[in-house]
Amino acid sequence: MQLTLGPVFYHWAPERWRDFHYRIADEAPVDTVVVGEVVCSKRAPFKQDHVAGVVERLEGAGKRVLHASLILVSLPRERRQTRELMQLGEDEGEPAIEINDLTCLASLDRKPFAVGPFVNVYNEAAAGFLASRGARRICLPPELPLTAVAGIAAALPDVAIEVFAFGRIPLAISARCYHARAHKLTKDNCRFVCEQDPDGMPVKTLDEAGFLSVNGVQTLSQNCTSLLRDIPVLRRSGVASLRLSPQDCDMVEVARLYRDVADGRLDGAEAESRLAELYPEVPLANGFLHAVPGHLRVGAGA
Template identity: 35%
Template sequence: MTLKLALGPVLYFWPRDRMFEFYQEIANSPVDIVYLGEAVCSRRRELRLSDWFDIADLLVASGKEVVLSTQALLESKTDIGTLHRITENGRFMVEANDMGAVHCVAGKVPFVAGPHLNIFNPPTLEFMAETGAKRWVMPLEMSGESLKHMQQARPAGMETEVFAYGRMPLAFSARCFTARHRNLPKDDCRFTCMEFPDGLALKTKEGQHFLTLNGIQTQSALVYNLIHELGAMRELGVDVVRISPQSQQTDRIIALFRDVLDNKTSAQEAMRQMEPLMPDQPCNGYWHGKPGLDRMVA
């Protein structure tokens, strides 16, 4: 079974020119599926929906499958209007990241049930299948053993996707912690998060990297990396492996995952090459049923 590689939506706030440059690089990369759109904060307006469509056309022309991601936390009528334009786009599949998005597409078009829907048991997965989900993304906190049970009860025709690389998006808040760091109100944030292309590190009093602040989103400080688990995923019947973008070297991370999937290099060698490219140290605890910060050595 051949695992597909997916690139998740960019979770950070990058300048417009950098975004177009980034996706030109991705068009030439060996990734199969690309998720597009602003999934974190509606104040990030460097790209309009028409720009995302232009990028989507570029990626489709290079042979990629494109999925439009919705926001996980909607806070205004404007957000709801954007949600409707995305879910009614008529061209590309949608990744629903909250139940409002699920309601918009239920029974109308196939969709991807995103990681923020927190699908932790077979009845919930069955419900998503009945509403039209074609693919679901495993919650980040779920272990490989729990995934095994979910796979045994997976509805026919449902694909499974696993978040396998990147800082983990853990929580959302109505407050913007990056603006708060600059003593700015959320409504006058001055787009401070653009100063931190891979998020703002939050350390403990002892200096240990603990979390990453990304506007209204809280992420892990360490980088979730399941490069050693690709074989286990294949055995479990996983269909898609997701890589989350970082500001530098994303194309090389994709290439290393592809080389392991194609048996051109070992997971150990790929990890050796990958560690200098990562914004922080790797972790994989959740997959093994341990605290997320843990790193279980293969």
């Protein structure tokens, strides 16, 4: 079972973003790394000067690199950038691009590509359509239950099916910037205040209970997905890869925990106990996989 490190959702300082990926290249036992700005196109120029160096470092360490599209393509500038991104060639028959918006298909010309968890692949028909257009890898939406995951994996044995296995759950994307609004700013003059919250801005109910996390135009869960204890059943269901979404914690150690459980060197329950220490004060959850509300934690010790 492979491990994929997803794109960084948050607006980290350029040097931090670069150094994070350098350490991933040198130390993390992941097979694939997704790079690129997926949430807000205004953030992309900050890291642009470091992308080539990051890709070179990752590929030099034996990692496969996927370049991700935006989740929501709306502005003429974003459409132009997306078309340019889709021109990237394949790598020895393997995809070099991960699409997060179906508008990307118009510019792909049936070359191999990967699909991110933001495309609504809810059944075998949708997955089959994408496979017919060239999809070689599909990261399923995090809200799918295990029965749907297993059904899609069984129907498409030649497509690498991936599940979202760690990180705050991406729930929605909007044209409005919640971060700017919270700071009484407009989206066009946001001053990039989202950089103040490297792990998202907490949103609480009127009763001060944790509810959601906001990342610019993106809404995330308050809870963090942990499928460490579910890895054996995911393997039996035909899942080829687990996706780890970068959070403001030691992602190298997170990757090592998932690698050790996937390789049978560590028990899932023990690994999850260690994970809670690595990422404290953030509730762990796996409810969606078990067909219950996503914020719940299901299984022994939950």
